[in-house]
Amino acid sequence: MTLRVGGVDLKTPVMAASGTFGYGTEVPLCDRAALGGMVSKGIFLRARPGTPPPRIVETPSGMLNAIGLQGPGVDAVVSDYAPLWAAWDFPVLVNVNGETVDEYGELAARLDGVPGVAGLEVNISCPNVREGGMFFGNDPGAAAAVTAAVRARTRLPVWVKLTPAVTDIAEVARACEAAGADALSAVNTFVGMSFDLGSGQPRLSFRTGGLSGPAIRPLAVHLAYRAVRAVSVPVIGIGGIAAAEDAVEFLLAGCRAVQVGTATFVDPNAIGRIVAGLGRYQRLLDTSRPLPPRTAP
């Protein structure tokens, strides 16, 4: 049974999030039959070396990362990975990044019609690059411009991955929908910082990083819920999902599917475990209704 979400046929409602599943060839011991689909590591037009170490810091119930979108660039992805994806039985979306609006459009054009690419997830929310990334995602006008540039250059389904670093996620969500997004992924990591008390320096070489893991889950559930209420396109919930119960929270908030990220670092078969556990909540999900307006205290 497949589930059509934002123009993509998912095998289950649980996907692998960008940056936590490589290009689909790296994660061992994962029950791939459980994978609804996956989103590739974020790519740019050109290869990028990534940031110097240290790149990760563990925090209470979470981790900060500043990888810097290390990757081989679009040509290598098209030649080395897309042919593999074409043979897989779950859809692969490519997470696309640019320093300018034009670069996003160019990437969309390069990936359009490539066998194995089921859709694009437009990353306007990476906190770990100096140009682009989150700076597009926290301005509704810029978010719409990037979305429109991608939309104009591809027939592929276009998902847009939102940043939590906004005053009102509903406004950005509506801007992306109006610019042609088929679905929204909510949310990317939260910008965080941690200092090493030995050296007095930030613990990450990039100084700041993206916070992920269970630490952000209630924040992410809320933002996904706000996005769901703001738009009519599907929302894919992301943020600290480590168990079936966590996924159910996002689904109850109105998300049509979810993505699992950091949990895969801890348990390579986190997605298999989560999908296996979802059945217990099917009745709850089938009978749930949108929340009524909140009554004032």
Place this chain on the structure above:
Amino acid sequence: MHDVRAPLVARREVARGMWALGFEAEPIAASVRAGQFVNVLVRPGPLLRRPFSVYRADGAVVEIVLRAVGAGTRQLLDLRDGDAVSLLGPLGRGFHLEAAMRRVTLVSGGLGVAPMPLAARDARRLGLDVTWVHGARTQAELCSEADGDHVRWATDDGSLGVRGSALDAVPAHDPGQVLVCGPNRMLAAAAARWPDAQVAIETYMGCGTGVCLGCAVPRASGVYDRACTEGPVYRADSIRWDELPAHLHYEVPA
């Protein structure tokens, strides 16, 4: 690679404050090679796994060595017999031993002793002559379990063996293949002396399986690669040592 639910079956103190813990994990014990590691998960516990070189592998038991350096290691040392952890492994690329070299020198500082007993085992299987060199701050902190045809000690305070680091205790003449593990600054010094030594480096690590790109190692070729996958063993002169953190802090701030 295996993910094994592994009960604690043995523990002993091998130096003051340094413990060897044995976990029953037959598929890993049967396949691990010197220099490879396991990524250990304790639940409930910190979010991420903790990577450890495999110290020994005997029958169905995999051993690691550790000191209490943070919340995760303290929790491991508090485990009781029969308590189970998840062991993911064997991971990484280990030492490459060359039978034609005839002799190998295993050089370790402090917890850097971790991969050396397996290296000694694999070296013997190839018929190599093994020199064991181990250093620590004091005699009490030296790992008591040495395994070589020749054994040399070093201590910072001179309480046993050569006064200085393990590097100072390496025979000057024909050490053969040199394998080194210890703090990164010790490895950088080793690289200056033996560019072709094999060093087992230490980095922060996320997944341990090659996905998260958190354990970036700056290579002389200009790229970053993954300690967990291309490493943790590298040719000494292939690392940009000035860019690799010399000292890692372990505590997860509350």
